[in-house]
Amino acid sequence: MAAAIGAHEAGHQVSVFESARTVGGRARTVPSASKSGESLVLDNGQHILIGAYAECLRLMRVVGVDPDTALLRTPLALVFPDGGGLQLPDSAPPFDALVGIARARGWSAREKFELLARAAKWRLQNFECRASASVADICAGLPARLMDEFIDPLCVSALNTLAVDSSAQVFLRVLRDSLFSGRGGSNLLLPRVDLGALFPQAASDWLEARGHSVRTGRRVQALARSGASWWVDGDAYDAVLLATPSIESARLVSGAATVDEPLMREWAAQAQSLQFASIATVYLRVQRGVGNAPSALLAHPMTALRSRGNRPAQFVFDRERLYGDAGVLAFVVSAFDGERETLVRQVIEQAAEQLALHDVEHIQTVVEKRATFACTPGLQRPAMQIAPGLLACGDYVTGPYPATLEGAVLNGTAAATALTR
Numbered sequence: 021m022a023a024a025i026g027a028h029e030a031g032h033q034v035s036v037f038e039s040a041r042t043v044g045g046r047a048r049t050v051p052s053a054s055k056s057g058e059s060l061v062l063d064n065g066q067h068i069l070i071g072a073y074a075e076c077l078r079l080m081r082v083v084g085v086d087p088d089t090a091l092l093r094t095p096l097a098l099v100f101p102d103g104g105g106l107q108l109p110d111s112a113p114p115f116d117a118l119v120g121i122a123r124a125r126g127w128s129a130r131e132k133f134e135l136l137a138r139a140a141k142w143r144l145q146n147f148e149c150r151a152s153a154s155v156a157d158i159c160a161g162l163p164a165r166l167m168d169e170f171i172d173p174l175c176v177s178a179l180n181t182l183a184v185d186s187s188a189q190v191f192l193r194v195l196r197d198s199l200f201s202g203r204g205g206s207n208l209l210l211p212r213v214d215l216g217a218l219f220p221q222a223a224s225d226w227l228e229a230r231g232h233s234v235r236t237g238r239r240v241q242a243l244a245r246s247g248a249s250w251w252v253d254g255d256a257y258d259a260v261l262l263a264t265p266s267i268e269s270a271r272l273v274s275g276a277a278t279v280d281e282p283l284m285r286e287w288a289a290q291a292q293s294l295q296f297a298s299i300a301t302v303y304l305r306v307q308r309g310v311g312n313a314p315s316a317l318l319a320h321p322m323t324a325l326r327s328r329g330n331r332p333a334q335f336v337f338d339r340e341r342l343y344g345d346a347g348v349l350a351f352v353v354s355a356f357d358g359e360r361e362t363l364v365r366q367v368i369e370q371a372a373e374q375l376a377l378h379d380v381e382h383i384q385t386v387v388e389k390r391a392t393f394a395c396t397p398g399l400q401r402p403a404m405q406i407a408p409g410l411l412a413c414g415d416y417v418t419g420p421y422p423a424t425l426e427g428a429v430l431n432g433t434a435a436a437t438a439l440t441r
Contacts (some may be wrong), residue, residue: 021223021227022075022079022223022428022429022430022431022436023261023263023435023436024234024436025226026435027436028232029434032259032436033256034232034233035234035252036227036232036235037240037252038234038235038237040237041236042258043216043223043234044216044221046391047215047218047219047264048216048220049061049062049215049216049217050349050384054381055383060383061214062384063301064215065299065352065391066337066352067211068114068209068211069209070096070208071205071206071379072201072206073210074425075430079429080218082226083219083226084226085217085218085219090213090218090271092208092210092342093207093208094207094210095207096120096206096207096208097322098170098173098174099323100323100324100326101323101325102126104125105124105125105126106121106169106184108206112203116199116203117206118136121139126169134162135162135170136162138159142195143235147200148187148189149192151189151397151398152397152398153187153189154183155171155175155183156184158192160281167183168326173334176355178422178424179194179395180391180423181390181396189397190395190421193224193421195332209263210334210337210342211342213343215381225332240272242254242272242275243273243276247410250410259439260410260411261411261412261413261436262411262414263412263432264414265390265416266294267291267292269291269412269414270288270291270292271288272286273288281407283406284407287406287412290400294390294393294401294416295394296302296390296391296393297356297391298388298390298391299352299387300332300352300356300360300363301352301353301385302350302364302382302385303350303384304348304364304367304368304371304377304382304383305348305349305352305380305381306348307381309346317347318336318338318339318341318375318401321337321341321342322336323334323335323336323337325351330369331366331369331370331373332353332356332358332366332370333351334354335352336349336350336352348383351360351370360387363385364382364385368380368382369372392415392422392423395422401417401418402416403417405437409439412435413434413436414428415428
């Protein structure tokens with residue numbers, strides 16, 4: 021959708037082909053129902069944005085979505101059910117981080133000093149490091165509590181990989197742009213509407229209202245080049261933007277590459293070789309007794325959880341406070357690798373143990389097997405430009421960010437802009 025809007029803004033006529041029945045890709049709406057038959061509108065994952073996502077916010081405004089209404093903005097908080105953890109005040113950087121760390125509950129004075137010292141070191145280095153370094157490498161020597169309650173939750177939420185497997189270079193870029201980009205850059209922006217309404221469906225309606233074509237349920241079968249034109253399932257176009265997952269882009273590029281086009285085949289091989297990580301979201305509903313007055317299930321709309329082997333969720337979201345879904349909680353498990361039935365049982369046990377919630381109903385579990393590419397140290401990502409008139413966009417192409425909504429829309433906009441060159 022970002023690529024299509026960018027192409028419109030550059031003066032092009034656009035045709036969008038979407039293989040699914042709904043737009044949004046990995047940020048889409050998923051219809052569901054409770055055991056009692058009540059209809060629910062859930063999401064394929066509990067996405068969040070941050071205040072530094074300037075392009076996401078711009079595009080929302082372009083298509084008529086008001087971010088101030090659609091998103092709940094709060095200062096960054098990685099707070100656990102027992103009140104421990106970090107919560108930043110609503111002030112300008114770096115004072116918000118300084119005050120937040122100084123006030124962090126459960127951390128000793130030495131732990132706070134060591135985190136401040138390490139952050140100062142990263143800033144003096146302009147948030148840069150060697151490409152081969154992992155997050156664990158640049159955090160070596162930090163106390164275990166800081167790793168457990170700050171670095172690991174931040175790393176897994178931003179990069180969807182564990183600290184030992186995550187690119188320090190990308191992690192530091194995320195820290196720089198969120199914590200030191202200006203006031204509000206580190207704010208959490210939590211959706212208060214389903215993901216379809218948040219942007220993709222609004223963008224689709226906006227495009228169609230301006231005469232562009234959005235065809236859902238239409239998977240492109242073949243891509244070919246003839247002279248200056250690109251042929252998409254037999255129809256000629258001046259240019260093609262592959263705003264698809266890397267595996268699908270690799271399939272189309274490989275099929276379009278002729279014997280004398282080794283660069284296209286190399287691009288397809290690189291895109292095909294990317295590794296992925298899964299994200300699971302377990303939706304539970306808390307059963308309240310008849311006649312009990314409703315009360316907030318959680319102290320914060322997003323609460324950090326203590327994740328370990330058989331307690332897999334890193335975060336839980338109170339959908340009642342965000343969406344008005346009575347009693348519904350969304351438990352997020354990044355870097356998921358396991359069985360669904362085991363996952364549900366473990367999350368229910370985690371809810372009882374860490375949140376004191378015992379009478380719960382399992383509504384649905386959504387597992388995105390290719391939720392994000394594995395943002396590992398030294399990863400070589402495919403280029404945006406594949407051939408004249410053929411570009412790829414999405415979060416996986418070359419860029420400074422991990423697999424985030426902002427990374428995806430930035431690359432979509434950039435690819436559309438590159439068409440005019």
